[in-house]
Structure formats: structure tokens, C-alpha cells
Amino acid sequence: MRSQSRAARLVTSPLRERVRAPFSLRPPGGGSGAFSLLTAHAPTRLGRYSALFLGVVYGAKRYDYLKPRAEEERRIAAEEKKKQDEQRRIERELAEVLAKAAAKKSFQYLETFALELTL
Numbered sequence: 001m002r003s004q005s006r007a008a009r010l011v012t013s014p015l016r017e018r019v020r021a022p023f024s025l026r027p028p029g030g031g032s033g034a035f036s037l038l039t040a041h042a043p044t045r046l047g048r049y050s051a052l053f054l055g056v057v058y059g060a061k062r063y064d065y066l067k068p069r070a071e072e073e074r075r076i077a078a079e080e081k082k083k084q085d086e087q088r089r090i091e092r093e094l095a096e097v098l099a100k101a102a103a104k105k106s107f108q109y110l111e112t113f114a115l116e117l118t119l
Helices: 006-012 034-118
Strands: none
Touching: none
């Protein structure tokens, strides 16, 4: 038994009988098998590529549907940002004016206090 090659043992061993696939990779009359390999996997490939194509079509339609909505949202966000920037600018200018008025008022208060001390 040890003198036999591995291939010979596989062929002669009843326990190692090979299980055949549900389809043949070789044509019934022998031959290269390239054509039958393509035909054996054709339904699987067809299904996969069909799903891929349908996904691409769905994605394109969905993109076309969402694009105008996103543009509208961006436009509204830009308008709101302009309003917020204008509001901040007004608040900043108002704070500057109030700070100047407070400084002027405190200066006037110090001036009157100094005049009262000199009298």
C-alpha cells in the first residue's frame, strides 16, 4: 500500500470517493471546459451584475432627487449665516459705542470730581 502513489490511492480507495458538483465543469464529450465553465457560472454572474446595475441606477435617481433639496438647504444656511454675521456686527458696534459712552461718562465724572476737590 505504501508503494502506491497518492493519486492511485485516491482512485482505488472506496472511502475517498469524490462527490460530483451539481454541474459539470467539463462538457460531456471532454474538451477544454472553458465554455462549460462560463455557462455554469452565468446565472450567478448575471444576478450579480444585474444587482450592481440596479444599484447604480437607483443611486443615480436618488442623487438627482436629493441634489435640489441639498442646494436649497445650503442656500438657506448661507442666508442665515449672513443674518447672524450682520447681527454680530451690529452687537459689536453697539458694544463699542457703549464702551466709549461709559468711558466718556466716567471721564466726565472724574473731571467734575476733580473740580469739586479744587474748589
